[in-house]
Amino acid sequence: MQTKRPAAVALALAGALCLTATACGTSSPPAVDTAGGTSAPGYPVTLKNCGETTTYTEAPRRVVVMNGASVAEVSALLALGLGDRIVANGQSYGRSEVPGRASAIEKLPTGDITVNDAYDVPREAMLGLGPDLVLSTTSYGFDAKNGFATRDDLKTVGARTYVSPQGCDQDTSRMTVEDSYRLLRDLGKIFNVGDRAEKLITASRERIGEVSAKVKDEKKPQVMVVFSNMSMGGNDFSSIAAHGIWNDILAKAGGANAFSSASTTAFADLSKEKVAAARVDALVVISYNDPDPEAYARDLLKEFPQWPAAKNKRSLVLSDSIYLGPSNDLAVSRIAEMLHPRSVRADRADANG
Numbered sequence: 001m002q003t004k005r006p007a008a009v010a011l012a013l014a015g016a017l018c019l020t021a022t023a024c025g026t027s028s029p030p031a032v033d034t035a036g037g038t039s040a041p042g043y044p045v046t047l048k049n050c051g052e053t054t055t056y057t058e059a060p061r062r063v064v065v066m067n068g069a070s071v072a073e074v075s076a077l078l079a080l081g082l083g084d085r086i087v088a089n090g091q092s093y094g095r096s097e098v099p100g101r102a103s104a105i106e107k108l109p110t111g112d113i114t115v116n117d118a119y120d121v122p123r124e125a126m127l128g129l130g131p132d133l134v135l136s137t138t139s140y141g142f143d144a145k146n147g148f149a150t151r152d153d154l155k156t157v158g159a160r161t162y163v164s165p166q167g168c169d170q171d172t173s174r175m176t177v178e179d180s181y182r183l184l185r186d187l188g189k190i191f192n193v194g195d196r197a198e199k200l201i202t203a204s205r206e207r208i209g210e211v212s213a214k215v216k217d218e219k220k221p222q223v224m225v226v227f228s229n230m231s232m233g234g235n236d237f238s239s240i241a242a243h244g245i246w247n248d249i250l251a252k253a254g255g256a257n258a259f260s261s262a263s264t265t266a267f268a269d270l271s272k273e274k275v276a277a278a279r280v281d282a283l284v285v286i287s288y289n290d291p292d293p294e295a296y297a298r299d300l301l302k303e304f305p306q307w308p309a310a311k312n313k314r315s316l317v318l319s320d321s322i323y324l325g326p327s328n329d330l331a332v333s334r335i336a337e338m339l340h341p342r343s344v345r346a347d348r349a350d351a352n353g
Contacts, residue, residue, distance in 0.1 A: 063085045065091055067120040072164055075105075079184070091105065127154070133160050185201065207329040211329075211336045223257060238268075239267060242266060
């Protein structure tokens, strides 16, 4: 059923999507302002993440966003109106639930980098970009054995570093929507746009709260969440989401993960027989640079016609909104409408008169 992607892609996912832990990031010691050691208005700002303390005396101007099989960091920067600070972006899912975001990401500079085997920025290329801030989804992106510039390497060119929430110990299994808010809030502090970050967070909380209130008394369907055409293990289905932010999103949308008991880690690696034996009431396919994830969803439902999801033709394709990033409210809303259409739509009809 699954199309095996190149080992480097699977490595990038195993080294980023499967990774994660508490809010993180590290960086260099405070930089001396060239104007004489004074800080810009709103600074200094000090953050603790990944065991290091970082002080910013001004907003970064040359930001490199590492791939990390994520779009969380670049999407957060764009949502905060900071796209003009990016000198090289390695992130893209090829699509987005946010209108215009995929095309906006496509237009960002890439730094003309020749990526390494992990589809990311190699050490010498990174240092040559002369960044003052490098963002990585996990600490994997600063590991020398993976061919990357380390935090110490980046300090030599005056660059601070930041690892996103749940990326320090590379264990994404504990990630929740709150980690998305933490990412926005941290970037808001770093760039002195905390007011923008708080507005985004407040709006997201309100939207999610409204949806959750509509479905709180509904029965919770069992949902399979899987990356389309992605192989990260030895079995037929090795990219099934078991634990992580998607479980929090499912719960807020009035659902539950059908495979949460199949693994203690972020992803389950299962045989076709075990997948067939599970009750799957609905299917959510996550698209990661897949040209036709809808076809994958259709094929999966055909392969397991015994699932209630197949009988009811209940499936949904999502990309960036269901993972770490600024748009989790969209995933909650769309999943809730798939699982509980009457409650969501009836309430919307009442609101419209």
